[in-house]
Amino acid sequence: MSTARDLLIVTLDVPGSRPVEQGDLSLALAGAELADLLAAGYAGVADDRIVPGPPPGTGDRLLDEAGAALVRQAPYESVEDWLWRRGRGLAAAYVAELEARGEPAGRRRRWLPAREDRPVPADDTAARRAAGDRWAFHEPVLAALAAALGIRPEAAGEIAAPEDEAVVAVVAAVDGAVTELEAVRQRRRVEDAAFDNIWRSP
Numbered sequence: 001m002s003t004a005r006d007l008l009i010v011t012l013d014v015p016g017s018r019p020v021e022q023g024d025l026s027l028a029l030a031g032a033e034l035a036d037l038l039a040a041g042y043a044g045v046a047d048d049r050i051v052p053g054p055p056p057g058t059g060d061r062l063l064d065e066a067g068a069a070l071v072r073q074a075p076y077e078s079v080e081d082w083l084w085r086r087g088r089g090l091a092a093a094y095v096a097e098l099e100a101r102g103e104p105a106g107r108r109r110r111w112l113p114a115r116e117d118r119p120v121p122a123d124d125t126a127a128r129r130a131a132g133d134r135w136a137f138h139e140p141v142l143a144a145l146a147a148a149l150g151i152r153p154e155a156a157g158e159i160a161a162p163e164d165e166a167v168v169a170v171v172a173a174v175d176g177a178v179t180e181l182e183a184v185r186q187r188r189r190v191e192d193a194a195f196d197n198i199w200r201s202p
Contacts, residue, residue: 004032009131016151024178030087031174033066045166049076079173103127148175
């Protein structure tokens with residue numbers, strides 16, 4: 001299992017401090033993909049730019065798609081730009097892919113499509129066991145990305161930072177992008193409220 005799939009399962013199964021928005025999760029999944037590509041040597045980060053390595057051959061369809069989508073012409077793409085571009089609609093793609101593999105996603109998040117035939121999550125599936133083990137050991141990359149979504153291991157204390165500086169930069173970019181997206185939502189709420197007040201005024 002990839003970090004992105006493990007993160008999706010943690011997001012579905014572990015309560016967070018706030019509801020996880022689909023856009024936030026998509027950004028974090030894009031960061032998880034990049035972290036895995038870095039760990040496997042299919043990419044590097046220099047001056048906040050993603051330097052592509054050899055074409056990926058992980059055998060993981062979505063991760064290979066992510067590697068193939070890297071910009072391969074200088075000056076390359078910033079980590080932040082990658083998150084926004086790759087992250088577009090990524091949460092829905094991972095939910096569909098998880099279910100296609102026989103790992104039910106259930107309806108534990110309000111952004112999941114409401115389908116009557118969607119199966120109830122099975123807590124003893126192989127994918128959930130693997131993700132649960134990684135979560136229980138507070139694996140730094142998974143824990144840091146989940147923390148950006150408001151999900152933290154119970155009684156974990158301070159979450160250890162990933163050892164790879166490039167991955168630390170990716171996690172920081174995810175955190176910044178999620179914060180930026182929430183600021184956009186807040187601004188829209190204020191604008192909508194102001195518009196409503198104009199129409200309600202006598």
